[in-house]
Amino acid sequence: MKIIKDLVKKISDFFYSIPRILFINFYKLFTRAKVFNTKRLPRDKSVILAINHTADADSIILLAAIKKKICFIAESENFGNWLTSFFMRKFANCVPVFKEQFSKNVKSFKELFNISKNKNVFFGIFPEGVLNKKNGFKKLQKGAAYFSYKTKLPIIPIYMHNLNRGPDSKKWIWINRITRGILSLIINAFRKVNVFIGEPINPMAETIIEDFKDFTDPGTYKKIIDNINEALEKEFLELESEANDLFGTSKEEDTSGTNLVDDNLVDDGLVDNLTENPKKLNS
Numbered sequence: 001m002k003i004i005k006d007l008v009k010k011i012s013d014f015f016y017s018i019p020r021i022l023f024i025n026f027y028k029l030f031t032r033a034k035v036f037n038t039k040r041l042p043r044d045k046s047v048i049l050a051i052n053h054t055a056d057a058d059s060i061i062l063l064a065a066i067k068k069k070i071c072f073i074a075e076s077e078n079f080g081n082w083l084t085s086f087f088m089r090k091f092a093n094c095v096p097v098f099k100e101q102f103s104k105n106v107k108s109f110k111e112l113f114n115i116s117k118n119k120n121v122f123f124g125i126f127p128e129g130v131l132n133k134k135n136g137f138k139k140l141q142k143g144a145a146y147f148s149y150k151t152k153l154p155i156i157p158i159y160m161h162n163l164n165r166g167p168d169s170k171k172w173i174w175i176n177r178i179t180r181g182i183l184s185l186i187i188n189a190f191r192k193v194n195v196f197i198g199e200p201i202n203p204m205a206e207t208i209i210e211d212f213k214d215f216t217d218p219g220t221y222k223k224i225i226d227n228i229n230e231a232l233e234k235e236f237l238e239l240e241s242e243a244n245d246l247f248g249t250s251k252e253e254d255t256s257g258t259n260l261v262d263d264n265l266v267d268d269g270l271v272d273n274l275t276e277n278p279k280k281l282n283s
């Protein structure tokens with residue numbers, strides 16, 4: 001019986017992925033992305049990709065650039081109706097997380113943890129929490145670090161440079177998310193986008209866990225998560241510096257105001273709930 005169920009699931013997954021495969025391979029024809037340090041991406045291990053979020057279609061552009069299947073974690077507002085939900089699930093391969101309705105995240109995170117049991121899965125997370133079309137970085141939220149801590153998967157920062165960010169989303173108030181995504185794909189077609197892959201951050205590395213020995217201490221895991229997040233912030237700044245040294249600073253990537261100031265981002269409520277109630281995901 002289990003063999004039949006596994007076979008049915010594999011067949012279902014194959015047909016489920018056809019729209020995304022066709023779409024991504026079609027869009028590859030229009031991309032001019034150059035990927036740096038590709039050897040840092042493992043061939044047979046699962047990892048978490050932490051990506052800067054500057055354009056409405058950067059997830060699709062990244063899928064086309066690195067030619068890897070990525071399961072993205074996205075804000076629930078992107079799944080507002082059946083059309084956007086279909087697009088996010090079928091084409092962008094996303095799983096929703098909820099900022100206010102935390103109980104719904106239990107299902108999403110269980111889905112993610114079940115996926116993480118596979119040997120070769122890439123997860124995509126935007127640690128800034130929301131689109132950042134201004135200079136520099138938003139302060140990184142702790143969702144990626146927490147997920148890394150819970151799954152013991154390394155995080156690899158991905159810095160996407162020279163994307164055309166498009167106008168501020170607030171100016172597109174009468175245009176829905178799918179339309180913005182399509183327009184973003186169009187304005188970034190044939191554009192020289194540079195994708196920088198950072199050094200993997202191992203959540204169990206000595207530099208992360210330091211002298212922690214008692215992992216049952218309630219405060220221990222919070223400190224480890226903070227250390228993972230700090231290492232991620234540092235690596236993003238180094239990738240940004242590497243990109244600017246090689247290509248200079250374009251108009252879209254003007255980072256003269258680089259900062260890691262805190263904002264009211266999507267991860268705030270989510271991660272506070274997660275870190276205060278870590279047992280919820282194990283129930």
